[in-house]
Amino acid sequence: MSCDGPDCEKALRNLYNFLDHELDGASCDEIQTHLDDCSNCLTEYHLEEIVKSLVGRSCTETAPPPLRDKVLYRIRSVQVEIRTETLP
Structure with missing residues (x-):
């Protein structure tokens, strides 16, 4: 992930949750909206989309x-354990 900036x-x-x-x-x-305006993030999105598709087809x-x-x-x-640790 080589993008810069808070957006x-x-x-x-949040890319995986978006996918x-x-x-x-x-x-x-x-x-x-951000993906429409940012080619670097859009490229990353497409890469993750391809990986997700390949994994989905391979894991049957x-x-x-x-x-x-x-x-x-x-x-x-x-x-x-997590719930127990977070209790006051």
């Missing part, structure tokens, strides 16, 4: 149930 930094920091349609409408509009296997259960258990454990 570029914000756009690139995954996980931002609210106002944030999406703001990033889209489903994890075995025991592995999936272990991963989900670990995610939940970390969530509990």
